[in-house]
Amino acid sequence: MxxxxxxxxxxxxxxxxxxxxxxxxxxxxxxxxxxxxxxxxxxxxxxxxxxxxxxxxxxxxxxxxxxxxxxxxxxxxxxxxxxxxxxxxxxxxxxxxxxxxxxxNEGKEMWEKVQKEWEARGALEAPVTLPDKGDRWTYWYSFAELEGDLQALANDNPDLIQKISIGQSVQGRDIWALKISDNPTIEEAEPEFLFSSTIHGDEVTGMDMCLRMLHYLTDWYGINPSITELVNNVEIWFIPLHNPDGYVNGTRYNAHGVDCNRDFPDPVSDPNDNPAGREPETQHLMYFGYDHTFVLGGNMHGGAEVLNFPWDCRYDHTPDHDLFIEIAEGYTYLNPPLWNSTEFYHGWTHGAEWYLIHGGQQDWWYEWRKELHYTMELSNTKWPPYSQMDTFWSENRAAMLHMMDEVLYGVQGIVANSGTGLPVNATIDVVETGRTIRTDPDWGDYCRLLKPGTYTFQFAAEGYNNVTVNNVVVTHENKTELNVSMTPEGSDVGVAEFVRINLSEPTPNPVNPSQGAVRLLLDLPRAAHLTAGVYDAAGRQIQILKEGFDLTRAGRHTLVWDGTTGSGDPAGSGIYWIRVLAGDQALSRRVSMIR
Structure with a gap:
């Protein structure tokens, strides 16, 4: 320190x-x-x-x-x-x-009381006995109980949850991350969202909110349509306890005595995006971040009640300052104590205008990962009595759901090679904002959240001709789909003119081929070379629906897939993608096959 x-x-x-x-x-x-x-x-x-x-x-x-x-x-x-x-x-x-x-030290005092409770019920070491569902939300879990609950959640929901360790703390405890998705073990062309908590081990309200939300999403999936849509279309990640050593020992710091939320690369004091030499807990989150492309996220804290956003390290506003405010107010409007705050207007603050810090997590996400992350102070007390958690849950549940829903909107699409249809690792600039984002290198997908307005998008990638798309319209809480095909430099087809096509959702979906084929409607505004194929969840092409050798006339076309592979065999049950390339634009639609 x-x-x-x-x-x-x-x-x-x-x-x-x-x-x-x-x-x-x-x-x-x-x-x-x-x-x-x-x-x-x-x-x-x-x-x-x-x-x-x-x-x-x-x-x-x-x-x-x-x-x-x-x-x-x-x-x-x-x-x-x-x-x-x-x-x-x-x-x-x-x-x-x-x-x-x-x-x-109120957090330490509460921890000592909780520690005695853990000892009394034999909860300090595994194996532990977890409460019945009806008694689940009655006391603070020990670390062993938390691990047991997360494992039970993963065991009970293998089709919705992937549980991984992103690394171990100084004292060797796992830092667990859980992904909720309809295909949890497969990366899809979907926006990613992250909630993490308790980088300070004595700030625990957010940990409980993450745990409750994990249970809430799995309990209501397939029952509540909005929950089902969210899980089907977003890859949602949770890291409920980032600093397990701090939690076990009732301290803000990790076991080296370091505040990990002052340990990240910093645009002002430490402009070196390198995990080497940093604390293990910091390094693990950085490497986890390198493996993902989060559109939006929040790391949860305690000791105040406010949503804090970049910059923490400088008094300047970011290019996304107004967007940060809009998203924050979407959260705080649904959380009355935040919205009605007498200390912070509508419960939000620009970080440095509250107080300046260096080495904070949210500034690292924004500067080097080009992502929007908040520091979410959820309770004025760092370690409240557990009896208050039902109240905090009622205040934050709808707000958390709304924040996750945000990544369903904005401008989204896939950037693909115009010849092969393979994803392109591209940069995307929005001229009016001045901030660059990147596509996900695995799928070529991206999501750019923006305030309502009309924008100019510029796509660039090494070895490809640039593509500029004008007049991209963004409306409130709606998705604007913008898929782009990029032509390799030196290609004999030259730089393609941008064509905005429309592809309907597949019907029926889910589909049982014994009851009929799946159909999609495609609208072409002008003649184009049209290619269409079916891909499995691993990205392998299994069927060709349309070759692109000849020009396809402008107008409406119907694409039909009878559920077979290129060899004529029936495709098995599972998730498939129908991908269409028309000139310089790519569109994909997901199909669920049931046999």
Missing amino acids: NTLSSSVAVFLAALVFSLGLAAPVTAAPENIGMDPTYAFSDRYPVEIAASSGEALLTLLDLSIDFDRVDFNGGPDHPGTIRAYINDDERATLETAGYTITQIP
Whole structure:
């Protein structure tokens, strides 16, 4: 962890004069009960009072582990910072004239109570006995119980859940990630979403929200149409407990005493997107992120109630600032305590305008992965009594579902090679926003969330001719489909003119070939070379529906698949994709085969 350097100490001493701070003041000792020092660390929680708004903002620029800031009347007025410091840092700050008040470590105090409950029911080590479904939401799980519940959830829902370890903590505990999808072990051309929680081991409300949402989605899949649509069309990932060592030991930090939410590459202080030399928990999430292309996500915290978005590391606004606000308000509108916040307008804040940090997770996602992620502060208390979790669930359930639904909208499509139909690893620029995203290299799919408006999209890839698409219209909570075929450089067919085609959903779907073939309607605005084929879930072509040697006339066409492979054998039950290439555009539709 960072400590106050001697140069900072000199700087702070100068503040006594330049900012008119009072002489060194030590607050009267508080009755704080148990030792407030965090496990694996020499730090403890304090409140730091500043006598002017300028002094407060100056504090935020220092290398102290800040937790939250309360502006009494706004950022131009004096306020209080909650932070975690050691004795040396405290002495330096007090010498510079800041008033330091040591406060109870409420998270640690609650953890000690919970730890005794775990011991009493024999829950510290596997095997453990999980509660019946009716008694599930009654107490904080131990780590062993959490692992048992996640494994039982995966065992009970093999067609919906994939459970993996993204790596192990300092002390060797697995960091579990669960994917919910209608094809959980197969990557599909679908947008990806991520909820993670408890990178600070004593901030646990989000962990419980993730666990409840995992159960909620599996319980209601196939029953609730909106839940079924979400799971069928989005690859949803959960990491309920990012810092298991911190959770087991009741501390903010990992077992090396490091705040992992200050350990990520940072655009300002550490512009090096390299996991080497970082904490294991940080490295594992980074490598997990490299393997995925998330459209949207949220990492859950406690100690405040607000949705926080980039930048944390600089006061500038991102190109997606207004979009961040729109998505945040979609969440907070459904969460009354956030929407009605008296501290944050409608329950959201631009990170640095609350307080500046470096090495935060959300800035790494945005800068290097080009993804939209929030820091979601869900409870003012870091480790609340479990009796409050039903209330937090009722406040966050609909909001979490709404946030996941967001990735069903925006501009979506597949970028493919115009000759082979294979996915292209392309960059996508929206001229009006100034931010570049990438396609998923496995499928060539992408999803760009945007506020309503009209945009210009530019597609580029190494070895391909660029494609520009003008007048792409985005409307509120609707999907605009934009599929693009890219022509290799030097190809004798030249650069194709963009053709906007329309392909209907397949009918019937699901299909049983014994009862008839599946049909799709294709509208061509002009004559084009048309290729159509059927692909299995692994991306292998099993049937050709239309060769592209001759021009296909403009107008409406019907594509028919009788459920057979190219060899004439019946295709087995499962998921298939009908992919169409028309000139410079590619479209795909999913078909469920039932025999």
